[in-house]
Amino acid sequence: IIDWAPSLTEMTLFVVMISYFIQFLHDYGVDQVTVQRLMATPTLGGMARATLVNSFISVFVVGLLAFIGLGLYAYVNVGDHPFPDGLNRDEIFPYYIIHALPQGISGLVITGVFAAAMSSVDSGINSLSTIVVNDFVKPLRGREMDEGSDVLLARILVVLFGGFAVGVAFFASTIGDMIKTTQGFLGAFSGPILALFLLGILTKRANFPGWLAGMVCSVGVVLWLQYNTDVHFVYFFPISTIGTFVIGFTTSLLFPSSIQTESNPADV
Template structure:
């Protein structure tokens, strides 16, 4: 039976690589490699955005969170994400599309200069390397569980290397087109997997199981505890989820090249906006589906804790059910869906990091004009370089414990505020120049490092007082505020720049 599951997974890996290469075609230019010449259908881009941000962290952590104490809090968080993505669609995407950019950070070069573009790009690739290292390690969790069913005790390091090699094949050859098409297929697979799990669990627990979960507060969406300490430290407090979540989404989807690159691959500005807003709506549906899996798993397991079930953490609950609670072949397909989530986020990260390295760092700091075929070769070389480094960093994270989803959010907190703040500084403070922006950017990263690592808030729960870190959603607005204040203050120490005639925007060809 396990051999059949393994066969399903192997077939899936071969087919997904073939689909990516088949649909991407031969890459003829660096622009084709990075943004598909701006000709991708909006719905595939929408699905690619969702697959890019989902990863294994969502697939295993959201059911685990709903099982324990979060309920449907991620759906509440998604409402804030929809608001933030709508703002990005209206305010930032027109700048990128009309400028004909292949990178979000080209706007920073246009507004401030190439040095800030380089600083932002270096910050992006370093942060993405850390965050994707966590994601890549998370993807090894269900795979290790599967291999243990065969009595094979294979370490996380071997699994990480093999998964990276499989993903880099179609990413290296097919560029962004291969990434987007495979993302769309992979998103469909893991979402169908969640629906199948819901149907099977419903068959096991029946109406009484739904009722038990409902009365145990597993379906709670809104956290209405408005205590200040709770709001500042809990990601699912209502103001944190809506306000903090909206600003977080503005940073993650408006200033992070990982997402912006996909949006730039659409045919028109309107298509880009539909893909961005549509991704927020689909993410809310996806969060609801995975939260429902967690609630039904709670009924299925009789409310037992992960430790009582012999599991190390809540992240193991959904993979464990897939392997032991589903029929043969179906369980193989669902594990393949988890692999799809892992490969989707990994391939997206590799392509966007190669893009940013070539478009924002190498091309910006090279005095001579680089031929396009050379840029294409450099893009492929950097894809391989980042793949190796990603695997190394993932192995470094293999010793971490706890919820991997929250670990990734904390990593983003170091830099997302500075990235979004730089864009807003360019839009809101007209007298700010490149020196102001670079100083504000560097100061913000330093301040946010102290906030993430040092600042704690005392929270009293059931009579016991504990110290907690600031919720990840508040890290972005704090960083944005620091950037705007520092950049605004330094801009007062020099004369306002002379007005320059506006440049005519360059429309991207349909």
């Protein structure tokens, strides 16, 4: 179960530790959904407590998920309940829920899955609408509008993004390996966002064109690795984050920005 040997095609413990450390930096530091929830906390101490509690609960939940996998393995190999041939790993647990669990328990589990999915999707959709209104619409509009108009626009965007998410769900069965596809998408596009913040925090000479060059290169590399090699998806997030940071910083040094900005800490 525990394998420390480095491998580009297997999920080993050492690589998982590095990959998920970087991914948690993104999740707890720059992810829009998490940031909005923390900003709703009235005090800094409350933010710290919420983060600690969430971290410990996440470890507990991940442990439960691991035991689910071990239970399914025992169900098939020890209990002699083979699954039909041709099932991929995205279909094993749903098949078990539908065909192995009693009808009442099966319904409760399916209800829980839908509830968990909705609680995740609605947070993302709300974050998307907030970003569009505050970071795109308001600056481009160039004039202040009453709060009611912004709220109405945000609600319209929620409906549009929700409809788009529902439409994409109909094509989920054609995507292939859902876990690899999701991790590839997160690695390709979330890693550069984390690198953007790291460049701003850890360096003084990084600029936006440099980060943009690093992002384009890293996204291209991750997408190529995903569809043309057998590199395990656990590598995608570290590759995109580190690649964007290194290329972004190097490009910023080679092509420094002519615009110098200063900020007053009291305004941040």
